[in-house]
Amino acid sequence: MNRADLSRVFGELMYGLEEHYREKTFQTQYSNLPTYEIKNKRAVPMDYDVFENGFFIPENVYIIATMNDIDRSVEAFDFALRRRFQWIEVKANDVMKDALEGMQKNNDIHKGIKVSEFVESVKH
Structure with a gap:
């Protein structure tokens, strides 16, 4: 907006x-x-x-x-x-793991990546 x-x-x-x-x-x-x-x-x-x-x-x-x-x-x-408007704060770190796991589940690419390890490396 x-x-x-x-x-x-x-x-x-x-x-x-x-x-x-x-x-x-x-x-x-x-x-x-x-x-x-x-x-x-x-x-x-x-x-x-x-x-x-x-x-x-x-x-x-x-x-x-x-x-x-x-x-x-x-x-x-x-x-x-x-x-x-009503405001709902969404923090990327809070939703990143679920979003990435969903993308990985719905696509045949990057199946070898461990999402939880990737998310932790990105957070820091």
């Missing part, structure tokens, strides 16, 4: 992501644009406007992203993100 310009990515929808705005309609600058549907692999204008009464973000929309919180460029929008 810290490599994206979030105001351009989310725009006015940023506040719509907040929990107390979910499932409630709000107007956007795009309210007057026609809506389209796919028919025969082509986008065609719809007979009705699905956003006529406003736009909303359902409760079941999840945004999953990674972020390097050491990056100093994050400080400018860190507060805005922290109040809108």
Whole structure:
């Protein structure tokens, strides 16, 4: 997330992501644009406007992203993100062994490598 310009990515929808705005309609600058549907692999204008009464973000929309919180460029929008999103810290050392064992199990390469020994050597 810290490599994206979030105001351009989310725009006015940023506040719509907040929990107390979910499932409630709000107007956007795009309210007057026609809506389209796919028919025969082509986008065609719809007979009705699905956003006529406003736009909303359902409760079941999840945004999953990674972020390097050491990056100093994050400080400018860190507060805005922290109040809108739940944060789960995942440390590489805690998940590396399971991830590597899964990759080794699902591929026929590097079968001779002892993952636990490799992980210990990388941690130090």
